[in-house]
Amino acid sequence: MKFLNLKTNLLLAFVLPSLFLVGNTNEAVQSSTTAVAKTPDGIKTTINSTIISVSFYNPSTARIVKYPEGTSPVKESLSVIAEPEKVALKTSDKGEYFNIRSSELEVKINKKNGVVAFYSSNGKLLMSEKGAPRFNIFDDAGVKTFDVAQSFQLEENEAIYGLGQLQNGKMSQRGTRKKLIQGNTEDVITFFQSVKGYGLFWDNYSPTLFSDNQEGTLFHSEVGDCVDYYLMYGKNADGVVAQMRHLTGDVPLFPLWTYGYFQSKERYKSQDETAGIVRRYRQSGVPIDGIIQDWQYWGSNYLWNAMEFLNENFPDPKRMIREVHDMNAKMVISIWSSFGPMTKQYR
Numbered sequence: 001m002k003f004l005n006l007k008t009n010l011l012l013a014f015v016l017p018s019l020f021l022v023g024n025t026n027e028a029v030q031s032s033t034t035a036v037a038k039t040p041d042g043i044k045t046t047i048n049s050t051i052i053s054v055s056f057y058n059p060s061t062a063r064i065v066k067y068p069e070g071t072s073p074v075k076e077s078l079s080v081i082a083e084p085e086k087v088a089l090k091t092s093d094k095g096e097y098f099n100i101r102s103s104e105l106e107v108k109i110n111k112k113n114g115v116v117a118f119y120s121s122n123g124k125l126l127m128s129e130k131g132a133p134r135f136n137i138f139d140d141a142g143v144k145t146f147d148v149a150q151s152f153q154l155e156e157n158e159a160i161y162g163l164g165q166l167q168n169g170k171m172s173q174r175g176t177r178k179k180l181i182q183g184n185t186e187d188v189i190t191f192f193q194s195v196k197g198y199g200l201f202w203d204n205y206s207p208t209l210f211s212d213n214q215e216g217t218l219f220h221s222e223v224g225d226c227v228d229y230y231l232m233y234g235k236n237a238d239g240v241v242a243q244m245r246h247l248t249g250d251v252p253l254f255p256l257w258t259y260g261y262f263q264s265k266e267r268y269k270s271q272d273e274t275a276g277i278v279r280r281y282r283q284s285g286v287p288i289d290g291i292i293q294d295w296q297y298w299g300s301n302y303l304w305n306a307m308e309f310l311n312e313n314f315p316d317p318k319r320m321i322r323e324v325h326d327m328n329a330k331m332v333i334s335i336w337s338s339f340g341p342m343t344k345q346y347r
Contacts, residue, residue, distance in 0.1 A: 036091075036098050041084035043091060043100050047114035050133065054109070054116070056087040059102040060234065061243050064116055066133045066150070066227040073225035077203055080230070082247045105233050118198070118231050126198045126233060128153045130216040133227045140223050148204070149220035150227045154194070154212075161237075162192035162199075163210060173212065180208045182337070190219060191244065199240035201230040201247065257330055260289025267294040270313035271320035278329050290330040297333065304340030307333075 036045040042055040042062070046069055053065040063084075067073050091100045097108040106119040117128035130153040135146040154160070159172035163180065165187045170176065173192060180188040190208055193199035202208065206223035219229070230247060234240035245251065263281070268274040274293055281288040297314055298306040309317035324331045339346040 036093075038091070041087065042089070043098065043109075045098060045109065047109070047111065048132065050114055052109060052114055052116070054100055054107050055084050056089060056100075056102055056105075057082055057230070058085045058243075058246065059087055059104040060239075061230055061232040061247065062105055062107050062118070063230050064107075064227070066114075067225060068135050068146075071225065075225060075228060077228075078205060079201075079203060079248050081249050105231075107231075118233070120197075120233060126196055127194070127200070127231070134220075138223060145223055145225055147220070147222050148224035148227050149218060150229070151216035151218045152200070154217050155196075159195045160192045160212075160217075161194075162189065164188035173210075175212055177209070177211045177213070180210055193234075193237060193240040197235040197239065198231060198233045199244060201232070201244065203228045203230065257289045261287055262290040262292055262332070263288055264292035264294065267296055269296075271309075271315070271317060274331075275320050275323040278324050278327050282327050288329055290332055291324065292332045292334065294334045295336075298340075298343075300340075300342075302340045302342040304343065305336040305338060305345075306340065306343040307335060307345070 036043050039053070039055065041057075042053065044051065044053045046052070049069045050066055051069055053063075055063040055065070057063060087102050089100055089102055091098070093099075096111055098111060099109075100107050101119075101121070104121050106121065106123075108117045108119065109115075110117075114132060115129045118126040120126060130151040134149040138145050138147045154174075158174070160174060161172060163173050163176070163178060166173075166178065167185055168176065168178070178188075180190055182188060190202035190204060190210070191199065202219040202221070204219070204221040204224050206221045208222070209218065209220040211218040211220070232240060232243035232247070234243045263277060268277065268291075274291060278288060278291050297309050297311050297317075298304065299310040299312075303310050314320065321331050341347075
């Protein structure tokens with residue numbers, strides 16, 4: 001989305017010191033605090049030197065962006081492909097809050113502290129921020145930016161699910177403290193959904209700390225020009241997933257063979273062993289759809305993850321793969337997130 005520039009904000013603050021521009025109408029109502037500008041898909045205001053933008057992507061999903069006054073972040077999401085839809089919005093100035101609502105979701109901004117809260121269309125509180133965002137100046141390899149954080153307030157016994165494929169053995173992630181970085185056996189995502197029927201997607205790709213304790217539910221990212229997250233109200237788990245798919249794109253099913261049985265162990269040490277395992281399954285009449293060739297097919301550790309069959313025990317990998325395919329099975333190799341110093345990728 002396009003942000004209003006600083007000059008526009010200053011003009012609004014000077015010309016309209018006490019006006020709240022009402023979305024979808026030409027009316028203006030009095031506000032005793034600050035000005036709010038209508039944007040094509042929501043509203044924008046400045047509270048306590050923090051610019052706050054609310055954008056509706058559809059009636060059930062709102063995007064919140066916060067950044068320090070005097071900066072103008074231009075962010076291209078690596079995850080979100082949806083564009084804001086034309087949504088019928090009603091805005092108002094009610095005492096301590098600026099309100100903007102669609103047919104499904106209401107967003108309230110506290111005029112005093114900028115805290116954003118989210119409600120269903122029938123007035124049920126879904127969740128709320130807790131306190132102001134944090135922006136600490138950070139030098140990212142010579143580029144001036146921030147580390148960014150925002151806390152949220154959840155109900156005491158509210159279960160939440162998500163954060164990726166973790167190895168902590170928990171269903172609900174309440175009480176979890178986790179550094180969200182990709183790792184061996186773990187895939188992470190800065191997203192969770194609640195039993196209350198909403199989901200929250202924190203749109204940041206740097207190493208991010210998730211923490212949930214008595215102080216609140218926190219996302220803290222090491223690098224970011226702004227706080228940027230999406231609150232989606234799906235009413236139930238399937239509805240939340242549908243909203244996430246709307247934002248980030250459909251997830252097609254894998255090919256049918258990937259849902260079958262895969263054989264794997266620490267590693268197979270030669271191409272004859274790999275093909276021989278599949279042959280043994282076929283001879284025994286035991287169904288198998290794929291075999292996984294794990295590490296050291298590349299040779300020594302200096303060639304770690306070369307993505308080539310450089311091990312002398314794999315002299316003809318094309319023949320090995322052809323043999324596996326001829327037995328109506330597929331082959332998968334493991335790749336890693338690091339490279340040995342003698343690999344082409346490293347050099």
